[in-house]
């Protein structure tokens with residue numbers, strides 16, 4: 001049995017973890033983990049963190065000093081953890097590689113369909129008694145070229161869904177998926193994907209190589225004013241460059257579930273606060289931008305799988321056997 005401090009815990013996390021837990025001692029904390037809250041981990045065996053908790057070197061050093069031996073991510077991505085420092089300090093880092101790739105892929109499709117047909121605007125109009133259709137013109141997805149960047153667990157499902165909508169699907173990845181090849185998906189280089197896609201969806205991880213993968217240069221090489229969709233990680237896109245692209249028309253429309261500065265915004269009710277982020281505020285002014293606040297993972301099935309795998313991962317760290325789902329530098 002391990003004492004696990006669960007940071008950034010929301011009601012849906014508590015429900016999932018309580019239902020899945022059999023042996024561990026769970027302490028749910030509202031606070032986001034960072035240098036100012038790390039004291040809440042004192043005496044714990046493990047901390048459980050999410051996408052916007054700060055698990056940088058100074059925080060890891062403080063965790064280590066307080067006797068914590070495991071950082072359990074309840075998500076797939078681990079770009080917020082300094083893995084080298086964790087290894088040096090002897091802290092095991094574990095994650096949940098695949099809790100429900102369907103959840104994220106289906107949300108990606110939901111964003112594509114809603115943005116294309118301007119469902120977000122139509123919903124408000126009809127409720128307001130405005131039945132005008134001006135400004136709601138979309139395009140047929142059938143016959144268009146959809147570019148999928150990253151065909152791992154999530155991207156492969158996104159590519160299939162788009163193929164079933166009768167898109168021509170082109171993809172970029174370091175390794176081609178044989179089932180997608182069989183289906184007729186074409187693996188191309190990034191430049192061809194930028195030039196030929198009417199729709200580009202980002203489903204790769206955030207790494208040093210993919211940071212600002214979509215920058216002013218890449219946007220300038222887009223030939224078809226594509227819809228750009230990001231359900232990967234915020235910093236895959238240079239947001240200011242995307243704003244410039246929306247203004248010039250180089251980007252036709254933009255759907256985001258992630259934002260590079262989301263850590264200071266997402267997962268909290270800030271409706272009564274003055275928005276301090278001018279870049280985000282500008283994004284909200286575009287009629288052709290649709291943003292959800294990092295909710296692509298949020299299905300019952302995913303939450304249940306996240307809790308079960310995270311608790312099993314922690315059990316494995318404190319057992320004699322091999323560690324499950326360990327992330328190494």
Ligand code: NAI
Pocket residue numbers: 076077097098101104149150151152153154155172173174175203204205206209210231232233257258294295296297298
């Ligand atoms: P995965 O590891 O199964 O697949 C990622 C794929 O991207 C791999 O095939 C890899 O070869 C490829 N890739 C890496 N670098 C690339 C590059 N430079 N260009 C093209 N492809 C590249 O990961 P999975 O499960 O498909 O997740 C993808 C990302 O989605 C995660 O890293 C995470 O950041 C994000 N995610 C977002 C969620 C949300 O709620 N919005 C939830 C879960 C994951």
